Amino acid sequence: MQKIIEALKNNGIVLMPTDTTFGLSSLAFEPEAFTKLKGIKKRDPKKTFLLLVASEAQLQRLVNVSDLAWDIMDYSEKPVTLIYDDILEVPDYLLSPEGSIGIRLTRDQNLIKIIQKVGQPLLSTSANLSGQASPKQFEEISEEIKKGVDYIAAEAPLFTPKYESSSIISLSKTGEIKVLRA
Numbered sequence: 347m348q349k350i351i352e353a354l355k356n357n358g359i360v361l362m363p364t365d366t367t368f369g370l371s372s373l374a375f376e377p378e379a380f381t382k383l384k385g386i387k388k389r390d391p392k393k394t395f396l397l398l399v400a401s402e403a404q405l406q407r408l409v410n411v412s413d414l415a416w417d418i419m420d421y422s423e424k425p426v427t428l429i430y431d432d433i434l435e436v437p438d439y440l441l442s443p444e445g446s447i448g449i450r451l452t453r454d455q456n457l458i459k460i461i462q463k464v465g466q467p468l469l470s471t472s473a474n475l476s477g478q479a480s481p482k483q484f485e486e487i488s489e490e491i492k493k494g495v496d497y498i499a500a501e502a503p504l505f506t507p508k509y510e511s512s513s514i515i516s517l518s519k520t521g522e523i524k525v526l527r528a
Contacts, residue, residue: 347456350499351463358496359383361473361487364398365425365454367480367507368473368487370495371398375466377439383469386494389476394440395469396427396448400461405451408436408467415517419451424509426450429516429526440469450512472511480510 353360357379359372370386372379374397383395399405410432418426431446441447449467452458461468472480473487481487484503492498514527 347460347463349497350460353497354379354460354464354468356496357382359386359494360497360499361492361495361502362499363456363502363505363507364470365450365452365457366509366512367482368484368502368505369470370473370491371468371470373464373466374440374469375437377437380439380469383471386491387471387476389471392443393476394442394447395471396450397436397440397467398450398452398457398461398470399467400452400458402451404461404467405449407434408449409433409447410519412517412519414521414523418515418517422513425452425512427512427514429514431517432519446516448514480507482507482510 350360350362354373357373357376359370359382361370370383372383405411409430415428418428427448427450429446429448436447473491474480475488475490511527516524516526
């Protein structure tokens, strides 16, 4: 875990297991890491990445969280990414063109420890080139991705994803709810 933390603190991109699938992660509040992650992923500049947070308090510093959002997180059987548009403290470069951001409060103990040790949320995205399917096994991750990252977590080759992806639900400050991915 220490090598993951060191790589992240040096604005590196880490290929590692997440609470869903293989992920590419970086520090959230470092523009240099954000740009590097976009380059590795070959992502459309208009598309954003989600944030992984370790605690309710960390989430509440970033966005206003409605009672409905808490209920969805509490009752969801699988990891759920909620898209918020009631922003408190998120850098503009992380927001979508509509001014929203996807955030997942992780329950994965390793991710929680990493986020706590680096002292800020992580940017995260699946470990595939934009437009390609998410890998179900380490061997399915493209060599381009593997060569582009700064560190590959030691446990990554042995990891079996629990989920292909998280659920994604958009919650607007006006109360509108949209399930974007179940």
